[in-house]
Amino acid sequence: VTVTGPVTIGIDVGGTKILGLAVDSAGVVLAEEKAPTPRVLAPEGTGDSGGDAVIESIVDVAERLIDGLATDGDGRGRSERVSAVGVGVPGLVDDDGWLRFAPNLPGGEGLDVKGRLSQRLAPVKVVVDNDATCAVMGEWIYGAAAGASDAVMVTLGTGIGGGLIVNSAVARGALGFAGEIGHMVVDPAGPACPCGKRGCWERFASGSGLGRLAREAAHAGRLDEVLRAAGGDPEAVRAEDVTSAAAAGDERAQAVLEELGWWLALGLANLANILDPSVFVLGGGLVDALNLVIEPVRTAFDHLVEGRLGRPEVMISLAMLGERSGAVGAGVLARRDHRAAADRPD
């Protein structure tokens, strides 16, 4: 493999797994390492954030990648092999690299992610950003949003993350907290969200939202085959049961996916009204399933967006980098001046 320019490590901390990639400056992935995301909660009354296990897992993935890039006896230190490590974490990340709020990462809240990782990985530079902001960077530089002046990345996994390109730059807001699109409330009387509110978009249009819609359908007798396969208990029906049944042609499972698709389109229409992107990039673990209902999503979007007849079509694309958008983008952010005006295509 020919390596172009400096090599960086990009790490995407998801709700269930941590994915790390070694990426060169042409976006070529040189190595991959994974670890499960620890589900460790703070011991009660200790005041500990409980984030130690998360930090340890990130360090482990980074070190495996850094060590893997070493050639035997070349005598180089790790900062010579790798120019920087970029890490994307779910939740509100401030400009100093602290994770301030993290409803989908138990134990991650109030964690000095950048400081802790910098200490462990020194002398390698560490940058930390929101996971979906990393994902939009990956898709903007190498993927489905390439060349767009205005684009929105929607990562559909355990929750929904958002990354925004506005006026040809990453939009982070005043505090670094912009793009929390999953917690846009679409039904104030809706189901409770881990963020403490009710009826957030991600309760309807994410992987966990799909599981909830599926259990509702199973209780209502609208998902017989899937329910039988899950052992007859509606509460045992999972999102994966629906996506695999829909892929196999089960029309009732497809109808549940279309229901999710309508909620997805509702949020996209709201975002289009505010941000006017030329493209939405859909990424995250739910993307393969969404492929089955992408046409109904487009149709619903056209009905829900303001003034469809007066506006050119907004592209709704699937992430070209697949589940790697976030990790590749974290690697891109690592090799740039983090959070500087330099967030532009090379």
Ligand SMILES: [Zn+2]
């Ligand atoms: Zn919420």
